[in-house]
Amino acid sequence: MERVSAARVEQAKILLDRALGGSKLLTEAVSLEPYGYDRSEAAPVTPDIVVRAKSIQDIEKTLAIAQETGVPVTPRSGGSGKTGGAVPSAGGIVLCTQGMQNILEINPNDMLAVVEPGVILSDFHHAVEREGLFYPPDPNSAAYCCLGGNLAENAGGPRAFKYGVTRDYVLGCETVLMGGQPLQLGKRTVKGVTGYDLTALMVGSEGTLGVLTKATLKLIAKPAQVHTILAQFPSVRVAGSAVSAFVRRGLVPRCLELLDAGALEALRTFNLPLDADAQALLILEVDGEPNQCDADLEQLGNACDEVGATSVWVAQSESQRDRLWAARRDLSPAIRKLSAHKLSEDVVVPRSRIPDLLDEVARISEKTTVRTLAYGHAGDGNLHVNFLWNHDHEIPNVNLAIEALFREVIAMHGTLSGEHGIGILKAPYLHLEQSPELIALQKQIKQVFDPHNLLNPGKIFPTSGTHRAC
């Protein structure tokens, strides 16, 4: 995408300095560079200015000046996104809300919390759990991702199988539109049908419609008990049949994570009770009242045994649970060590098609000679398919493999992204899933919120300059 002109940037710098004071601005190359990328393979683009907002007023002023000077703005909180959403494609301003990290309210009577966008997710988990409450969304980046980004991307995580995703917990939010107009959306009540559901529209809009300044989040009661099971299988097909068996019996573990042989290989570097001959693995977690937990645990274990698990191991202590989940969280970096480069795609198919998807991934790998592995939230049909390679000359084949995967996923009535968003990386493939009319309609909606396409331009909708780092 074309970079904003230096003249506009200079004008914006002067006005921002006057409006916000120098302490909230970064303009030196060395301090700007870390704001040029996120945790994806998107090519970095260094911004011209970083605004470190401390209040809604800072955000209003920044967006007013951006509109006045025609300088693009890319919102950012934790910068932990996986599709380039926080990369400032056209340069200009990165508007960072990481410094707005207050939990403004935790209300046990109404079971809700009010938060600023810079609150780190795991801090929020701990704060509400101390009050006997629970906020289910738990992307693996919980230790460093921020709620602002979680809302922008509609983050999921392992517990989504039972509890749903971020959007299911956003009652309302405060947002500022390009130009500086603040808006209160949604409600503090669990129900409400007054007007269009712009809160739902804002969640998952990847920072293209407004900048989030506050969110009202629904909480639930903290489950009394949690149990974790590690079940190993002779093949990924057998593991898949266990998943179908759970669904048929109406069992809803709160997590249902699947790892194929390749992902399991990466897990062998951790200190876990893994069978030498296991070729697939399920991590299951149940929660609730003690007697219900015990009953679920038994039923899940039986179902695994019946389909032919090589072993079923129940974590006996909190530290065993923690070790297991630490390994799951570190799986992505562990996979990274298996080859010089990796790319992880976040596709979803209707849950019954998981075995077909895994077969298809194997076929694509064979055909393109690109090494693949897969793991993820099998209960939701949401798998992270990883492509691994060592040499640049393999890149064209990697790109062929990715496009083949997306086409198969769409043919199975699946979707391109379960929880990472479209961002920069998947924008070129949007047309595989959505009709030209639907894409055009969304662009018109974007125009209502941001007539000059200054807010996070280049995201979701394809532009000519879209490209991956590889």
Next chain:
Amino acid sequence: MERVSAARVEQAKILLDRALGGSKLLTEAVSLEPYGYDRSEAAPVTPDIVVRAKSIQDIEKTLAIAQETGVPVTPRSGGSGKTGGAVPSAGGIVLCTQGMQNILEINPNDMLAVVEPGVILSDFHHAVEREGLFYPPDPNSAAYCCLGGNLAENAGGPRAFKYGVTRDYVLGCETVLMGGQPLQLGKRTVKGVTGYDLTALMVGSEGTLGVLTKATLKLIAKPAQVHTILAQFPSVRVAGSAVSAFVRRGLVPRCLELLDAGALEALRTFNLPLDADAQALLILEVDGEPNQCDADLEQLGNACDEVGATSVWVAQSESQRDRLWAARRDLSPAIRKLSAHKLSEDVVVPRSRIPDLLDEVARISEKTTVRTLAYGHAGDGNLHVNFLWNHDHEIPNVNLAIEALFREVIAMHGTLSGEHGIGILKAPYLHLEQSPELIALQKQIKQVFDPHNLLNPGKIFPTSGTHRAC
């Protein structure tokens, strides 16, 4: 609102007759009249033409001709709405989808169903339950309301406390825009973050953005057991404290219905085990695995006893359960018999404010001398406040009472409508809850979908001609 001109209507009639054939059109006054009202107090407006659509093609053609001739279209399925959403305010065409009543798919593996808009909700409940599946939304009109209207209004019902509302079960939908463009929105997977969530925007948009032709609905496993409790209390305050006690203990009954003294009075005409001295009542329902159900039942019963219930009665058979729910469903008509006129408002407050809301209703009643009663989904903070009167000279006071109620609800950070929508009846009050900027933004979004304001005009957003029947 101004009625569309006779010349335009004539032109539309000719084109519709040519495109659809006469058998799908109604144009005689006597057959048009039943399409002029819904189940609300909105003043009837007889349409000029009714199209009885049988297919998406009929809908596409109708919306193309409407746009071409400039004739407004009001979509309608069951016509059981409570705020005038299906009343054709500007005359023109009523586009009725009640004849599209196929359940196209029930898929136990992917736990979803695909339905047409004219499917009656209770038929759908029975069909999915025969497969061991469950669709939770259950407005009291289940026996005659249609899924099309449920989606348009984002219907709720008693089970929403545990299971959420209609929007939580809509994975995707097919809709036709004014002008005739069909669009596929959403997905067949439980997760998905590709582009803006236009499915969520469409659900609850009250037929103002598009005409629904198909929906993909998420299903869950049918609960193994259900138990129903009738708990009676010496005052509505004591009943309210029972609700707080449940929430504090993390108990989530699937239904948590509250009736105040006035509503309880209306219930006394039914054959139920009611205490002579009870002044408030809770209907509680738990579901799940047998041992969990039993544990929940005991905990709920204990909590009711501890706060001072006059009695706690557990339904011992399916027929006792049915009798209780039949009475709850017939409560609205039973209340109607208490006076010549009644108006029911559907407000929501944060759940801890229910006792304050009930006090406020009593104060408003005293001040305006209008008789009131209240009942509804206390777990969600969603109460139906009824105003009763016998003589026309009381109407100004009724209107004062309604506005006072809305102002108090907003002051408590509540919302004007929990599940009935805004329609015609609440449009004049929209500004109490939403800022002018938010209303303007929604109108601009409406314009993207329907540039000439021909699809269900006069709904949600206030127009000068808005009025109630009373």
